[in-house]
Amino acid sequence: MRRRLGWGFWLATGWIGLVLLAALLADVLPFPRYDETLSGPPQSGPSAAHPFGTDGLGRDMLSRVVYGARVSLGVGIGAVLLGLGIGAPLGILAGYRRRATDAVIMAVNDVAQAFPALVFALAVVAFAGANLRNVLIVLGVLGVPSWVRLIRGATLTFAEREFVLAARVLGTRDRRILWREIVPNVAVPAASYAFVGMAVVVVAEGSLAFLGLSVQAPTPTWGGLINEGRTLMETAPHVVLAPSVVMFLTVLSFNLVGDRLRSLTDVRESGLEPVRQAAPTELPATTHPIRDCLLQVEDLRTHFDTPRGVVKAVDGVSFTLERGRTLAIVGESGSGKSMLIRSILGLLPGSSVRGGNVYLSGDDLTGYSPEEMRSVLGPRLGTVFQDPMTALNPVRTIGTQVTEPLRVHLGMGRREARGAAVRLLASVGIPDPVRMLRRYPHQLSGGMRQRVTIAMALSCGPDVLFADEPTTALDVTIQDQVLRLLHQLREERDMAVVLVSHDLSVVARWADEVIVMYAGKVVERGPAAEVFERPRMPYTEALLQAAPKLTDPVHHRLRVIPGRPPDLVDLPPGCAFRARCGYAQERCEREAPPLFEDGHRYACWHPRPATPLAFPAATSLPAAAEAEPSHPLTDRSHLFTADDGTEAAHDHRPFPQRHPKS
Numbered sequence: 001m002r003r004r005l006g007w008g009f010w011l012a013t014g015w016i017g018l019v020l021l022a023a024l025l026a027d028v029l030p031f032p033r034y035d036e037t038l039s040g041p042p043q044s045g046p047s048a049a050h051p052f053g054t055d056g057l058g059r060d061m062l063s064r065v066v067y068g069a070r071v072s073l074g075v076g077i078g079a080v081l082l083g084l085g086i087g088a089p090l091g092i093l094a095g096y097r098r099r100a101t102d103a104v105i106m107a108v109n110d111v112a113q114a115f116p117a118l119v120f121a122l123a124v125v126a127f128a129g130a131n132l133r134n135v136l137i138v139l140g141v142l143g144v145p146s147w148v149r150l151i152r153g154a155t156l157t158f159a160e161r162e163f164v165l166a167a168r169v170l171g172t173r174d175r176r177i178l179w180r181e182i183v184p185n186v187a188v189p190a191a192s193y194a195f196v197g198m199a200v201v202v203v204a205e206g207s208l209a210f211l212g213l214s215v216q217a218p219t220p221t222w223g224g225l226i227n228e229g230r231t232l233m234e235t236a237p238h239v240v241l242a243p244s245v246v247m248f249l250t251v252l253s254f255n256l257v258g259d260r261l262r263s264l265t266d267v268r269e270s271g272l273e274p275v276r277q278a279a280p281t282e283l284p285a286t287t288h289p290i291r292d293c294l295l296q297v298e299d300l301r302t303h304f305d306t307p308r309g310v311v312k313a314v315d316g317v318s319f320t321l322e323r324g325r326t327l328a329i330v331g332e333s334g335s336g337k338s339m340l341i342r343s344i345l346g347l348l349p350g351s352s353v354r355g356g357n358v359y360l361s362g363d364d365l366t367g368y369s370p371e372e373m374r375s376v377l378g379p380r381l382g383t384v385f386q387d388p389m390t391a392l393n394p395v396r397t398i399g400t401q402v403t404e405p406l407r408v409h410l411g412m413g414r415r416e417a418r419g420a421a422v423r424l425l426a427s428v429g430i431p432d433p434v435r436m437l438r439r440y441p442h443q444l445s446g447g448m449r450q451r452v453t454i455a456m457a458l459s460c461g462p463d464v465l466f467a468d469e470p471t472t473a474l475d476v477t478i479q480d481q482v483l484r485l486l487h488q489l490r491e492e493r494d495m496a497v498v499l500v501s502h503d504l505s506v507v508a509r510w511a512d513e514v515i516v517m518y519a520g521k522v523v524e525r526g527p528a529a530e531v532f533e534r535p536r537m538p539y540t541e542a543l544l545q546a547a548p549k550l551t552d553p554v555h556h557r558l559r560v561i562p563g564r565p566p567d568l569v570d571l572p573p574g575c576a577f578r579a580r581c582g583y584a585q586e587r588c589e590r591e592a593p594p595l596f597e598d599g600h601r602y603a604c605w606h607p608r609p610a611t612p613l614a615f616p617a618a619t620s621l622p623a624a625a626e627a628e629p630s631h632p633l634t635d636r637s638h639l640f641t642a643d644d645g646t647e648a649a650h651d652h653r654p655f656p657q658r659h660p661k662s
């Protein structure tokens with residue numbers, strides 16, 4: 001930390017501390033009072049008795065500069081606190097509530113910011129009188145618009161971070177999220193801006209004092225001292241130089257400290273969409289008989305109203321999931337996997353519209369109010385996110401983060417929650433969990449951080465655990481440990497897991513059932529072994545063929561699916577995949593295929609033959625998972641290798657040419 005801050009920071013902090021201390025202790029320091037005329041000659045230069053010399057009236061300049069610091073620093077600190085006190089709540093409100101609140105606050109703020117600051121300051125001081133209180137209030141109020149803008153920006157950024165989403169997923173209330181997750185993080189950039197703000201106010205007060213519009217003589221201020229000394233520039237330059245140099249160094253130090261703090265706390269982008277509670281259901285909800293199962297999703301639809309048109313991110317998805325099973329959701333980027341999970345959890349951006357039904361043990365979650373949803377998120381539905389670094393709050397210890405859901409949802413006391421947190425951390429394989437409670441996220445490795453987020457997701461004993469690409473941010477050896485852990489916890493806790501993954505070998509190895517998504521729709525669905533062994537939908541077949549295999553020769557050219565996914569705003573009629581499909585025929589252009597049932601479900605008018613592929617992907621998945629292979633990479637390779645261990649004899653021609661159109 002010391003090295004990262006640099007010696008300049010420590011020098012600047014030391015200088016500010018020295019000036020502040022001198023200002024506070026001015027009355028007891030061994031020098032004459034600022035207004036005491038000394039017996040020696042006036043305008044005498046610096047000497048051992050008077051290091052800053054004396055002024056035109058023979059007063060000690062050091063004493064006057066030190067007493068002047070009281071006014072300058074007092075106004076600087078006071079005005080910043082006043083601006084912060086008014087601006088911070090408004091900025092947080094605008095950034096967190098957004099919509100109308102944001103629009104109103106920012107409109108008023110823009111008007112305030114457009115008002116000429118100097119005219120305002122001159123008018124108020126001239127009208128109300130030039131004294132310390134009025135100058136402080138004027139400069140404080142002038143700083144409010146900048147504070148609102150800064151705090152709003154920081155709040156917007158943090159409100160989109162995954163640890164805030166994670167808190168929502170755990171059912172934490174808005175007020176608590178604000179205080180526990182957002183305010184501590186916003187405080188860091190606010191502190192850095194406060195130092196820069198103090199520099200600005202010290203200069204502003206100096207300028208007002210120079211114009212004679214600040215605290216009046218005989219009380220010294222730095223600006224006032226410079227003003228007094230300007231007539232002695234030629235005969236006694238030290239009278240101007242002493243306050244000027246001290247003021248310059250102080251302003252420089254404030255700026256330096258503020259700048260170093262800011263560079264230390266640069267907010268990283270999370271890449272998350274703004275997350276809001278789901279908009280009220282506007283799409284017609286379908287009513288389906290509730291089957292006796294843990295999770296039942298019926299005709300779920302999530303649409304976004306965008307300036308370009310309606311984006312159908314999730315379009316009529318249905319599936320069921322039982323306890324003790326893992327369902328994997330696969331598909332290309334943008335196919336709607338994450339939105340499907342967020343739809344189920346009711347954690348969607350405000351511009352979205354959700355339709356359909358989500359039943360959890362028979363309860364229809366789509367009818368739940370935000371308050372009711374909070375009691376489900378955490379205790380019944382848990383979530384593990386892609387990047388454990390952004391899913392954890394960087395300024396709170398692991399202990400506070402893991403104990404929070406236990407205290408909020410399970411009503412545990414501090415001590416009890418701590419004990420439970422230690423057991424939870426131990427259960428996800430964290431060594432020395434007691435010490436871990438005192439650590440911060442940045443002190444942990446990626447794998448350890450993901451174990452912590454898994455522990456948090458499991459803290460209230462959810463029935464279903466959603467894991468949205470939980471290993472993407474981890475290196476490959478850790479990936480296997482984390483997936484193995486999820487699998488083991490699923491067994492121990494008899495819960496269900498919904499796993500989103502790009503990695504088909506991961507899916508083949510750990511999933512019992514699989515959903516293949518394309519352009520927001522399910523195009524193939526069924527037992528993972530069956531789907532990977534006998535893909536009927538050409539898109540699934542192409543995905544499997546595009547998956548890299550360790551058995552591929554060196555310099556093997558990776559197969560790709562030709563073309564690009566369609567624009568969700570302007571989906572063509574018929575099958576959405578037909579433009580990229582080597583088997584498409586005339587009917588595919590006219591009619592969208594329904595989900596046919598033949599062993600498993602697929603949406604294709606011209607499905608691939610039901611004969612097993614030459615690269616059996618997932619024929620013995622549970623066995624593979626239990627077999628505890630010696631190395632994850634070698635283990636994965638069998639998934640796309642022929643049964644006899646030789647390289648898969650599957651067709652190496654580009655996917656669309658495999659079977660000519662019939």
Ligand SMILES: Nc1ncnc2c1ncn2[C@@H]1O[C@H](COP(=O)(O)OP(=O)(O)OP(=O)(O)O)[C@@H](O)[C@H]1O
Pocket residue numbers: 273304306311312313331332333334335336337338339340349351568
């Ligand atoms: N706020 C939004 N407004 C409009 N469209 C959105 C919004 N959020 C997501 N989408 C669109 O919804 C579609 C599905 O997005 P989603 O994030 O679910 O894809 P994904 O399959 O999870 O992709 P990836 O694997 O890259 O995470 C995308 O086309 C995306 O552009």
